[in-house]
Amino acid sequence: MDANIVKILVSSPIFHDISPSQLDIMLECLKPKINTFSKNSYIAVQGEPYTGLGILLSGEASIIKESASGSRVIMTVIRPGDLFGEMIAFSPRKHWPASVFAQSTCSVMFLPPEKIIGECTHVCGGYKQLIKNMLVLLSTKALMLNQRVEYLAIKGMREKISIYLLEQYKINQKHTFILPLKRNELADFLSVSRTALSRELGRMRDEGIIEFYRTSVKINNLAMLRRGAE
Known part of the structure; x- marks a missing residue:
């Protein structure tokens, strides 16, 4: 596996606490596929067959939820090392629950979910850590979705903006910071x-x-x- 790809993968939360040497062995079992997507193309389309747990290797993409009427909501923006499709990976429903849109040229690694929970032919210790990481990721994503619902329940524009900026302030621990979303995404x-x-x-x-x-x-x-968030 290319050294630059391995560097991105070991920084990804799904491979947390897994060494590069362990990762090399695991990738032989996982048999991932790497695809490239051009800017302004769809990496995954809501409702189409699920193709595996995705890890963004390069570029930037947005995860979009689309309604039957054509309106859309950006759920989040992902960058190298970030995952998508983890919520559906072990569900009996095998269709993408949201679309993934390439905001720039993107390289994506897809992992077959059945390989993640399958037996490792090399009996490598990294598999236990991989499953633990998946559980942490799923719990974190559930909390994020709960936060999204909370924003939908807030009626006032000033209140929404104030709460969002206060959350970013807490994350960055300083008064000046860069928002993770562009204006239209926000x-x-x-x-x-x-x-x-x-x-x-x-x-x-x-x-x-x-x-x-x-x-x-x-x-x-x-x-x-803070008063605006009350």
Whole structure:
């Protein structure tokens, strides 16, 4: 396996605490497939047959939930080392529950889920850690989906933005940080229009609460931001 790919894989949460040497042996059993997708193409399409647990090796992609009417919501943005399709991997339902869209040229490794829980012919110790990592990932994803539902329940625009920025502040532990989502992605994540989001961010800037430039945000008045989240 290419050294650059191994470097990305060992940094991926599914291979946490698995050494490069163990990973090399495991990949012989897992027999992954690597595919390349051009920018603005679909890596996976909601409703189509499931093709395996995906690990993004290069590029950037978004996971999108689409309704029958054609509206869409960006669930998250993934980058090298991130996974997708883990929630459906061990389900009897074998169709993609959401679409994965390549925002740039992407290289993706697909792991057959039956190989993850199957017996390792090399009897390598990494398999126990792999299964443990999968359980942690599934638990974390369940918590994230719960957070998404919480945002849907929030009615006020200012409240949604304030809560989101406060969460990013807690994650980064500093007043200036880079948002993980672009403006249109953030609008989809919060289930608001981009125009309304931009307008409210502008008001918060004019009130001296925040400053922003593209995805960079600086909190100038933490107390006022917290009041907006109430």
